[in-house]
Every structure is written in C-alpha cells, then in structure tokens.
Amino acid sequence: MVSPNQPASLDCKKVVVVGSSACGKTCLVNRATTNAYSKVYQQTYGADLIIKNSSDGKKGSLKVWCTGGHERYRPLLEQFYVDVHAAISQSSFMELPFWYNEVKRNSPEALIILVALKSDEADNVVIQPQDAMKQALDWNVEFRAVSAKTGTNVNELFEYIIDAVHRSH
Ligand SMILES: Nc1nc2c(ncn2[C@@H]2O[C@H](COP(=O)(O)OP(=O)(O)OP(=O)(O)O)[C@@H](O)[C@H]2O)c(=O)[nH]1
Ligand SMILES: [Mg+2]
DSSP: OOOTTSOOOTTEEEEEEEESTTSSHHHHHHHHHHOOOOOSOOOOSSEEEEEEEOTTSOSOEEEEEEEOOSGGGGGGGGGGGTTOSEEEEEOOTTTHHHHHHHHHHHOTTSEEEEEEOOGGGTTTOSSOHHHHHHHHHHHTOEEEEOOTTTOTTHHHHHHHHHHHHHHHO
16 A cells, blocks of 8 residues: 655656646646546545556656545645655646645655646636746746647656656656
C-alpha cells in the first residue's frame, strides 16, 4: 500500500495536482495517462494515485497524486504536499494563492507549474491566459495552457515535468 507522504523512489518522482473543484485536474491526468477524455464530471473523493511513464519509457516515471478540489477535502490534503517534486495547479483566480501557498509551504523546492486548463474554451475560461501568465511571472513559476478535451499540450506538459524533475532532483 502506498501512503501519500512516502518519499518517491529514485526513478519515480512525486507530483501533486491541485486546484479548485471541477477545474479539470482528473481529465488532464486521464488524458496524459490513458489518452481518454470524458465530459461527464465525476468528483474525486480525496485523491487518486496514477503512474505516468515517459513516452520513451526510459526517462523515468511520475507518481501523480490527483487531489479532489472540493473544500471538504482541504484539511486532508496537507499530507500530499510533502516531498513533492512538482505541482500542477489551476483554479479560480481568487483561490490560486491558496494552492500556491499550500505547496510552497510544504515543499519549498518543488517545481511549480501554473496550468491554464480547458484552453479549447478560450472564451469561457475563468482565468484569462494573459492574467495567469502574469501571475506565473510574479511567482517565478512555469506557465502552460492545455486542453484535456483536445489533448493540446498535455503530453508536452508531462514530458517537461519528467525531464525537469529527473534532471534536477
Ligand atoms: N471543455 C473542456 N472541458 C473540460 C476539460 N477538462 C475537463 N473538462 C470538464 O470539466 C469538468 C470537470 O473535470 P474534472 O477533471 O473531473 O475536474 P476536477 O478538477 O478533477 O474536479 P474535482 O475532482 O472535483 O477536484 C468535466 O465535466 C470535464 O468534462 C477541457 O480540457 N476542456
Ligand atoms: Mg478530480
């Protein structure tokens, strides 16, 4: 059995995906790992653990904790932020500092990536990419815009994380 605060093994780095409820975290991880997409919303209860391998199968793997964004889970999530190598976050703009601070406080060295999800719905998104990009610059973190629906930039995002965490940690 794997516990959330168990350190990742040498070639399998721990990644946590955080953000507000229904922002698209599970769909992003599903697209990255199974290349599937569903428009039916199924809330994540607590957190799911998924293994993501690099596309060539050689560069190493990620142990991805995809957390549930509903407020009722927030007191439980702190255990997932410990020893994190990388964190992916997207949410309403008001909540973004909350997720950023949670990860930063528990894993100050983690690679943090601010991800604008649902880029296929450019006219409807809650955070405009230019605002997210500005926030990422202020925090000195990476910024990516992706769509789990179309798959745009999803593989690139995970390959970037695999390269970065296996190179620097
Ligand atoms: N248009 C569009 N909709 C998306 C995309 N990704 C997710 N959605 C939709 O957004 C809704 C929520 O997606 P989830 O991935 O389940 O959201 P979540 O962040 O995991 O939610 P919690 O588990 O409650 O934290 C679903 O109805 C998805 O179909 C996307 O790239 N484009
Ligand atoms: Mg989910």
